[in-house]
Amino acid sequence: MNRIFKVAFCIGTFLFASAASAADINVRIVNLTNGIWYTPFMVAAHTDDSRLFTTGMPASASIQAMAEGGTLAGLETDLTAIGATFVANPAGGLLPPAMETDTDLNTDGTDNVRLSVVAMLLPTNDAFMGLNAVTIPAEPGVYVFNVPAYDAGTEANDEILNAPAGGAPGVAGMPGDPGGLAGSGGSGAAGADANANVHIHRNTLGDTDGTGGTSDLDSRVHRWLNPVARVIVTVR
């Protein structure tokens, strides 16, 4: 009896080890930009075959809602449905320029071997930072990922402030300007995206006219160069 128990125990251990990938990680996110704020982050570990977004493909409705208005509800529903391990809004609100936030994530007992992090850039129409399904390293250590800005491809980059209505999916305009440095009276910086799929953002245009011009953004404040964020993953 004792022997049978031991064998069963060994098999059980083996099955557990082969089916699940255990990772106890800390995810630190640094806003590298000079004048851009981030809406709440979604930090998610998910399976090898799932993606929050794919360049060259249309954004999902959930990514659209996140990229146009910073809303995470749709992504939370999607991630729950696929059994992802996720933390929404680790910063407890907006993340200002040069500030950072972090959260722990434990994937014990799951097959969630990939890490994705997304959040909208404010003020923009539909720009978001995206760490896209990187493999969570197995070796303990510190891993640094530089993250570019993507254009969700779902809204014209008119760069006209329309707070907060512009945050609703499909409604034109930028939903907010937490830094308070945007202007008004812009006539519209751009029409519909030439590339309606998710793609690398071509950066904002802006202008130096705070009460007119084509854009409500300030070209001296609201432009960026990639990378716009750094994600530092510590595997314990």
Next chain:
Amino acid sequence: MNSTYLRARVCGIAAATMLGIAACSGSSTPPVTPPAPIPPPPMATIEVTISNLTNAQPLSPVAVVAHTDGYNPFSVGQAATPGLEMLAEAGDNTAFLVEADASGSIRTSASGTGPIPPGASETISVVVFESLLSNTQISVMTMLVNTNDAISGINAVATGDMQVGDSISRRAIAYDAGTEANTETAVTIPGPAGNGEGFNAARDDRVDQVTMHGGVVSRDDGFASSDLREAHRFDNPVVQVTLTRTL
């Protein structure tokens, strides 16, 4: 390392003294063998090559610092040190290197011989004790001189267990030192596009902290009071830094 070197020399003297005693106590006098010269501790040479990848942004004379853990030339979100401010606004690395040398984490430091024009590169050799290489990091800082306070370089890249012939290459991005507003006016630009004052102790950027640089806007792109032209714009990466162990 100095203490190890000293220890080796003390042992050598002790050995020579013992030989001397043996020589005196012997019945016949053997030829006195001079002690073997103490070999100098093995050194490692890292050649640091900085290449300017930009179109029209000369790099100020670079500052190269070899150091241990505990030193960083800058951190995103932190205010630049006064030495980094001087480097970032005027392209003068003197105070930056004095700060580094005083940091307590320094192994050695060096300055470039002059500005590095677009498309050009410069190689600076850094020599450290081989036994310390595994605990050595290299930082390089330089200014994009046709800007208000854009800087680039590498921030504490570990040399690790580099063997002779090994290389580490990094493509570096541009940061904004956060110490001067990006007015792009000639009087504030020390490079050939402005020949302006460069350093000013006033910290008049929106926030006194290092961030990523948003790029040069330029007069050609609607910034009417800018004295920079479209040619001065840049995108990342702006600098390539290659560390090669040659000895």
